[in-house]
Amino acid sequence: MEFYRVQNGFKLGGVYVRRKRYSFFIPCMFALCLCAIAAPLRAQIKQGPTPFGVPETGTLVGDTSNLAREAQDWLVELVKINTTNPPGNEQQAAKYIAGILTKEGITPEILDMTPGRSAIVARLRSSAVPDPSKALLLVAHMDVVGVDRTKWSVDPFGGVIKDGYLWGRGSIDDKSMVVANLAAFIALKRANAHINRDVIFLATADEENFGDASLKFLIAKYWDKIAAGYALNEGGKIIMKNGKVQYVGVQVAEKVSVNINVTATGKGGHASTPTKDNPVVHLAMAVDKIGNYTAPVHLTSIVRRYFEGLSAIEDDETAKWLRVIDTPDRGEHAQRVLSDMNPMWNSMMRDTIAPTMLQAGVRANVIPSEAHATLNVRLLPEDTINVLLNDLNKLVNDPSVKLQVQNEGGLAAPNSSMESDFYALITKVSAKEFNGAPVLPFLSTGATDSAQLRLHNVQAYGLRPFAMSEQDDTRVHGDEERLPLASFPKGIDLIVRIVTEFSVTH
Numbered sequence: 001m002e003f004y005r006v007q008n009g010f011k012l013g014g015v016y017v018r019r020k021r022y023s024f025f026i027p028c029m030f031a032l033c034l035c036a037i038a039a040p041l042r043a044q045i046k047q048g049p050t051p052f053g054v055p056e057t058g059t060l061v062g063d064t065s066n067l068a069r070e071a072q073d074w075l076v077e078l079v080k081i082n083t084t085n086p087p088g089n090e091q092q093a094a095k096y097i098a099g100i101l102t103k104e105g106i107t108p109e110i111l112d113m114t115p116g117r118s119a120i121v122a123r124l125r126s127s128a129v130p131d132p133s134k135a136l137l138l139v140a141h142m143d144v145v146g147v148d149r150t151k152w153s154v155d156p157f158g159g160v161i162k163d164g165y166l167w168g169r170g171s172i173d174d175k176s177m178v179v180a181n182l183a184a185f186i187a188l189k190r191a192n193a194h195i196n197r198d199v200i201f202l203a204t205a206d207e208e209n210f211g212d213a214s215l216k217f218l219i220a221k222y223w224d225k226i227a228a229g230y231a232l233n234e235g236g237k238i239i240m241k242n243g244k245v246q247y248v249g250v251q252v253a254e255k256v257s258v259n260i261n262v263t264a265t266g267k268g269g270h271a272s273t274p275t276k277d278n279p280v281v282h283l284a285m286a287v288d289k290i291g292n293y294t295a296p297v298h299l300t301s302i303v304r305r306y307f308e309g310l311s312a313i314e315d316d317e318t319a320k321w322l323r324v325i326d327t328p329d330r331g332e333h334a335q336r337v338l339s340d341m342n343p344m345w346n347s348m349m350r351d352t353i354a355p356t357m358l359q360a361g362v363r364a365n366v367i368p369s370e371a372h373a374t375l376n377v378r379l380l381p382e383d384t385i386n387v388l389l390n391d392l393n394k395l396v397n398d399p400s401v402k403l404q405v406q407n408e409g410g411l412a413a414p415n416s417s418m419e420s421d422f423y424a425l426i427t428k429v430s431a432k433e434f435n436g437a438p439v440l441p442f443l444s445t446g447a448t449d450s451a452q453l454r455l456h457n458v459q460a461y462g463l464r465p466f467a468m469s470e471q472d473d474t475r476v477h478g479d480e481e482r483l484p485l486a487s488f489p490k491g492i493d494l495i496v497r498i499v500t501e502f503s504v505t506h
């Protein structure tokens, strides 16, 4: 067993490490015996040192505000590096991060994927022989989605700070997570702490397109460099309501994205003599039926726990429905009300189908012989596309319309455990950071890199450590994405504490 030995009172880079040198088993045995007889005494003991030198949560990390200021500067610089995917150009961001790590005496490795596109990895070792099953991977992506510049009031790649926000594409998704991970990694290094597991920093490319520079290919090429038993990634959220943190959502699973091609075929010809065979009409009817279809509710264990937690903090009207969502008599009605109330809740309860693309015709006066639509399906992780496809075929019930699943679908991965030590620690530290706010398991309706990791037996958990309102949250991938800077220091502090406590305690 590794113990962690540093000078008492050593403090650097925001990480304060108290001397902790003890034999673990003997005090534990003693503590067990003592607990049995001393429970009534405990109330009389005022705030004193914890028994047997075991540090309480929080004593490992001191003030992180200076580190947060540094991290904010890194984030501004990263936002200025345009990594719109495609083409991505993540190599430039990787080089910038490499510069920061090198200054700290860490040797990063830039992992080239395709021309101009790279990931960057760095490792703090706990021992000469690595134990990947214990290692903690801090992962975030450097690429961003595109912008419609006409809809932005500032330069989306200017790193502009205005009205208490850092504005820019990637300021939230996901460069803020990149710098939070980087800060936690550097804090560990500066503290020179004796860690009990390898901690790996990884910034990836091509997350937004899941293409040939993405984590899938990184795993295939470089798994030995990033293999870990645990991971911290994006995917969760900390929601603010009325200026207060309402809850912390820790992503433990995600929905699976699958596309379906819809093709209607019929008799093409002169538009002056139409027939009932027009594929444009058949396609439109099919899309109408599918677009108005509501898949059956399937409450997974994660979503049940999420709604249960929410029922304790939502307003009375909402809580009333949340409490009966699973009951035989009022459940169905509650599911309908809640689905109408919040599109995310609707999507967490069932498979959804969104028609997203239409294509037909080449001339205004020509009836085409084919018409096409694309459906984007988001499956619950436990559902399969074939069952849904069967239901949709029955619904459309038109021999001239064919539905075909596209090959490159998302990945159905197992959930991360809600019973692991790491999940328990994330829950404990998050609740403490946000004054006892509930921490709830979260099924994200969007996809992240965590599915890839979960398929490789990594217990991956998704956070977005910066508290923000639903409104701020909805600007991700939208116009005027911007990070509320008031939430930034606490977000950095949260990740530093989670990473430190997981890797320097037993």
Ligand SMILES: [Zn+2]
Pocket: 141, 173, 174, 207, 234
């Ligand atoms: Zn993202």
